[in-house]
Amino acid sequence: MRIAVLVKQVPDSDDVQMDETTGTMVREGVGAIINPLDLNALEAALDLKRNRGALVSVFSMGPPRTEEALREALSLGADEAHLVSDKAFAGGDTWATALTLAAALRKTGPWDMILAGEKATDGETGQVGPETAALLDVPCSTYVSEMEMGDDSVMVTRSVEDGLERQRLPLPCLLTVLRSLNEPSMPTLSGKKRGRRAKLPVMNADSLDISPEGAGLKGSATRVVKVFYPSLTRDGARYSGKDLDEGVNRLVEELQSRALIQRGERS
């Protein structure tokens, strides 16, 4: 079977600045990692490869430095990696990103399964997966915490707010996964060597036949109009040392005033 894994390179901390004119993230000069949930998606693909044989191909859209993430995926055991990169792709919203990824997947397909993390730690939208599935007209499931492969279908467990949902999807399909799905493996020394040496084909707007107006910031349906820093300040009363008992009493009063402690109640 042929499996495509979508990965995103994300900043390795929350300490990222925004470009106030475009409202997009400034990624230069910040350490970058593979989005952690995408590693669970990759592990699921590698697991299928180990158990029943599969070609695992990794795709990532981003600037040229995204190559690092793809080489890391190769060192973990992916068979091939595609860098989807073009200046015209920069600054895209989830819709424009899904359009571009769908074009890349169509060009290299057909795929039996497409896997991705449920969301990325930077944008946290979780939208690119389902949008890509809709554009490719394949069924998709999200929040996948367990999967069991059948012959031409896959059983999944979705871990949602109030419980566990079980679904069966035919192949081909797209799944976005949670970290409870598996434990991502570490790269081996030989894997690292392979990752460094592998060829990385680049797909750009030309090779994907995407007009610059239909991708990136220009092709986006949404526009960031403003970014601002939230104010979190409350600066309430502070108690320490010998005043702590007074602080504790204050808390009890606040709870009582909200009827959260019922007097005379046995406990």
Add this chain to the structure above:
Amino acid sequence: MTFGSANGPLLILGEVRGGVISGVTWELTGKARQLADEVDREVVLLLMSNGFKNDPAGDGYRGADRVIDVRHPSLDLFNQEVQAKVLLEVLRNEQPSMVLAPATSSGRTVMPIAAAGAKTGLTADCTWLEIEAETGLLLQTRPAIGGNVMATIRTPDHLPQMATVRPRTFAPPEPDPDRKADVEKPLLPDECFESRVEALGFTPHEEDAVNIQDMDVVVAGGKGLQKAESFSMLRELAALLKGGVGASRVAVDNRWIGYPHQVGLSGKVVAPRVYIAAGISGSVQHMAGMQTSEYVVAINKDPEAPIFKTADLALCGDLFDIVPRIIAAVRRAKEEVR
């Protein structure tokens, strides 16, 4: 084919689970009512179900002018493909200007499928919505990059303007049985209810895994607890207050407590009446998950801990000393005879 128009109604994708309308649905109808009044539009509520446990008409649908009540056996268990098809069909019929859905596991799955089908934009996880006076467009504000910044987003040239809204962001209006909404039960093409996805079953979480988002009191612990066993102290306090136990990402990553307890941008967003944070320094990521709580109590030995800035009551000292004192004080208060 178009799926929206600039002067169309505001459409709310309601959430129905197990025949019960989720509370977040009313948070959205309430906010939509307020927005719709500013631009003189209708609020249309779409409910997809296989029937309701209680008649939902009793409370006046809290702000909706019209209700589109779609019932079908294929909507009994959550099926993203059926819901997305029905939503698209309703978009074709209603041509709304804006579509709002809860940013829950279901809304966050159905909306992107439908938005891509309608070739329009979608903003995830909004925490504020308003109408831009000059343009009448929906301004969609959401946290970005771990809650470090807020971004306000517009969908200028695509319709409908679509957004998912984080639960517990807007207060639901009170039920008003005197208010009447027109309830329509449209006959949709059979094709809408056919799905490649087969929904096989649902296992609800057990009682003790209660959702901390529904609690009036959340007692949360972080790195300062140092080990899994320390959480028993927080469980004791939470039980006394009929509340739930929350945790920071560090505590969950260290496996001191399970992921359903995680509060923060990568966990749950809670807004209890009282939030007690013990041994949590207050990363932006954590605070994004609790900053709208009514009253915040922080317990930390580091006087510089950022959480103190967002706390209404700061108890600076050793949590292993302070938490037992709180437990004792709450017990005393409970045992006092009137």
